[in-house]
Amino acid sequence: MIYLDNAASTAVHPEVVKEMIPYFDTQYGNPSSIHQFGRKAKNAIEEARKQVAALIGAEPDEILFTSGGTESNNTILYAHRTRPTLHPQGEVQKNHIITSSIEHDAILQPCKKLTITANNRGGGMPTTKITQLPVDEHGMVNPDDITNFITNTGGQYHGYNTVLVSIMFANNEVGTIQPIKKISEICKENNIAFHTDAVQAVGKVSINVKELGVDFLSISSHKINGPKGVGALFIRKDRMVGQFFNELPYIRGGGQENGLRSGTENVASIVGFGKACEIAKERLSENISHFKKLHSSMLSRVVKEISHVKLNGHPEKRIFNNIHLTFMGVNGEDLIIKLDEHGIAASTGSACSIHTQKASHVLKAMGFNHEQITGSLRMSFGYLNTLDEVDQTIDVLKKVVSELRSVSPYKTKYNF
Ligand code: PLP
DSSP states (O other): OEEOBTTTOOOOOHHHHHHHTHHHHTOOOOTTOSSHHHHHHHHHHHHHHHHHHHHHTOOGGGEEEESSHHHHHHHHHHHTSOBGGGSTTSSOBOEEEEEETTOOHHHHHHHHHHHHOSSTTOSSOOOOEEEEEOOOTTSOOOHHHHHHHOGGGTOSOTTOEEEEEEOOSBOTTTOBBOOHHHHHHHHHHTTOEEEEEOTTTBTTBOOOHHHHTOSEEEEEGGGTTSOSSOEEEEEOGGGSSSHHHHHOOOBOSSOTGGGTBOSOOOHHHHHHHHHHHHHHHHTHHHHHHHHHHHHHHHHHHHHHHSSSEEEOSOSSSBOTTEEEEEETTSOHHHHHHHHHHTTEEOBSSOSGGGGTTOOOHHHHHTTOOHHHHHTEEEEEOOTTOOHHHHHHHHHHHHHHHHHHHHTOTTHHHHTO
């Protein structure tokens, strides 16, 4: 088997597994307990917090453990929704959030919900306004659009305050990296909080939250060789006060995670996540150059040996563990099934949107037509993939693309 779906999930690193095991069989104490078992578990969580923080240049007390990227994203969006309690005079402060049209569903779906209901009491409350910025043909946001859309500086939603910009770091389908620093500067100039969903970028590019100036950043463990169901939200220290911070504890109970997220901590997974971050930091440059080698080897062979194929996403400003291609005249899902028959695991894009059975909103936003969207294939590398696997994949790809094209409705159009 050749696994080329590391953007969906990754193998848990053996060193991570080793680190986790004691927290199942011998160190099973509750981190809130006073005895030695409890203290050991608590210390392990704090060690993991340091490891996560170190990977992104944050302070340990700026890391909130969550159940993953989805929860981190939801947390930050819900904290910035329109709420009656936010305004000092008790009136409703109407909030506006800017995001992009190519975000993961873990941003788009909560945003959609916020435009429908302002709170769970319903009944006449104004909702939250959402602006989804367009992208160019490479899937790139234009930072000038953010300035233009900020309502305080003459945008479209009269009476609404832009309180948050949430733009993803690297796209999960096509791999394009957004101009995060530039966006962060615009937000700072306008005194607006900036969140980035960095689930696909962490471990693939060097990230320093201090240099970038972001206020909030989402991370997921299972994309970086850690266990599933755990992740983190970076919250800049100076954002840990004030009205939005007060909105954060939406899971209430025993007051774990500094009161921000109650519930007995998932100790073993947090420990594994911490170790995965430590490994990702140590091997970052090694992994990046490995991904670049695999990427360029695959791309050069594909364009030489297969006709009517196009690389999607930005050619340079991208994560190199992702290669997203359109094979004209081929249905991407048929391609995936054929590749799977040959023991190769790839994807059309987002594993998550398979549940919604809809055409990729990312490719649509990039201006792709129906044929280009359906002919798309994403292959995503992990540290375990080899050049030999890339070669084997190309050999199979050539064969299956040609088989599918021989029965394609576009056969005459392209003269296959
Ligand atoms: N954000 C992006 C960009 C993703 O690619 C994913 C997962 O595919 C998520 C968020 C969701 O992360 P999790 O699976 O940890 O909830």
